[in-house]
Amino acid sequence: MIAERWINWIVLLGFVVLPLWALFADEPFTITLATRAVILALAAVGLNIALGIGGLVSLGHAVFFGLGGYAMGILAHHAQTYAPLELGPLVIEGTKSMPIIWVTALVTSALAALVIGLLSLRTTGVYFIMITLAFGQMFFFFSISWSAYGGEDGLSIYVRNDFPGLNTLQPIQFFGLCLAVLCLALGIHSRLRTSPFGLALNAARQAPERVETVGLNPMRLKLLAFVISGALTGLSGALFADLNRFVSPTMFSWQLSGELIVLIIIGGVGRLMGPVIGAALFVALEHLLGGLTEFWLVWLGVILLLIVLFARGGIIGILTGKAGPNV
Amino acid sequence: MSEPVLATRNLKKAFGALQATDDVSIDLRAGEIHAIIGPNGAGKSTLIAQICGGYRPDAGTVHLAGVDVTSLSTAERAQRGLGRTFQISALAMEDTVLENALLGAVGHARKPWRLWGAVERDRSLRDRAMEALARVGIADLADQITANLSHGQRRQLEVAVALTLAPKAFIMDEPMAGLGAEGSKVMTTFLDGLRSEAPILLVEHDMDAVFALADRISVLVYGRVIATGSVEEIRNSREVREAYLGEEA
The missing domain is CATH 3.40.50.300 (P-loop containing nucleotide triphosphate hydrolases)
Structure with missing residues (x-):
């Protein structure tokens, strides 16, 4: 069995070596694939805070992914059309600056997560899953009917947004930027998990009545986790939209929420690199099997089934011989 | 009176x-x-x-x-x-014995909103948790996973968690x-x-x-x-x- 920290470093190293190889082998598409995996991993790392530590099975995380995407799309759209965004008396100029877009995506998603969390966390179990799904569908159908920003057809952005000091049009530079953001998110997850907050949140998942009897409020703990989780997933949405230079209602779709959960389960729920391994496998299968058959998701389903039946700790669980971070 | x-x-x-x-x-x-x-x-x-x-x-x-x-x-x-123990143990079973006791210490210190810094490296929290475990006689089990404890040891841990709160x-x-x-x-x-x-x-x-x-x-x-x-x-x-x-x- 391999120690988990070694697996973590090997996976990260893979995410450095593969794109560098692609750069020297002149395979820009591989870099784009790796970027896609990194961004999906970031979205799932966000969800993993709520799901893995807090036990919140959210089937509505596409809301935050979509909000991040539309934050980017709307700001960039107004920048490329030179028409400011008018919200009543408030006039906001569009921007092509990634840091500004990221902050907007983070704040928008966090606020949405706060409101959705306040309402959803009054329920547990299957009701929580259903209410988060309902919010997801609400945003999905709203975006379809939002004709000002493309409605069902979505919104195209002609040129990738800027980041100071980088040429983001270069695939390897944009990849490096996304990887740096992912590493930051992994650092946040790692720190949170071992902090007093992480300890209390993890206990709130396992024994909420115990958490209450030590004077803590499990719902507030879960709400903060949901907000942090939503914000990170929102940030990934902005990057995803920038990768494709396109946003559409599919970013709000419940299938996407489901895929994020699948990525985490395949990699290992609650494990630091679980979402990263899940995302890498997902993108690899999508690319390798997607070329052979349009029904490639069937094979992903088979893998998921095998893991759920025989390896509760996901791929990391198989490699470490431990079903959870401790056991 | x-x-x-x-x-x-x-x-x-x-x-x-x-x-x-x-x-x-x-x-x-x-x-x-x-x-x-x-x-x-x-x-x-x-x-x-x-x-x-x-x-x-x-x-x-x-x-x-x-x-x-x-x-x-x-x-x-x-x-x-108010400190309580449960009839049926309500503990974080996947966590270690020390982590369960630390939860009580975090509650007592009202530090659940500290998002940074490893809880086990916080000297005051750790000391409080270890002291409670020692008082009920399970300090040597601190690194054990709670799910692996016997029923009786879980009862002791229940009492230890309550002790960390220094209740009235x-x-x-x-x-x-x-x-x-x-x-x-x-x-x-x-x-x-x-x-x-x-x-x-x-x-x-x-x-x-x-x-x-x-x-x-x-x-x-x-x-x-x-x-x-x-x-x-x-x-x-x-x-x-x-x-x-x-x-x-």
């Missing part, structure tokens, strides 16, 4: 037609162990849930250190000094359950010493432990307190023997 640390006044709770607690008034005074005994279904668990905030009473009040806490949540009551009053729901003869003896000695720190409201089926520990005993039958008194008074009460011990008068 000094003001009771914990007091219930005319507590009532019904579930449909079933009156689980009916006009229950009990006091817990400083330095004492007050045992609540009664047959299964007498309303002991409902009473504890009402005291700790799990159930809102239909009528009546709960006072902790002279303050009416009836409308407060479980967490708020814990913050005001303990509510202990069957702390002897599953301990075995030797473990029960050790726990009895431990609780005996603990009463000087904070009074204990003890719900227990082990009558030897109850008679050895209790300063006062209240007998609950069909949701009503039918008698309160010293061990001798309860032992000699004809009403208690008839209603609870099942003896003919």
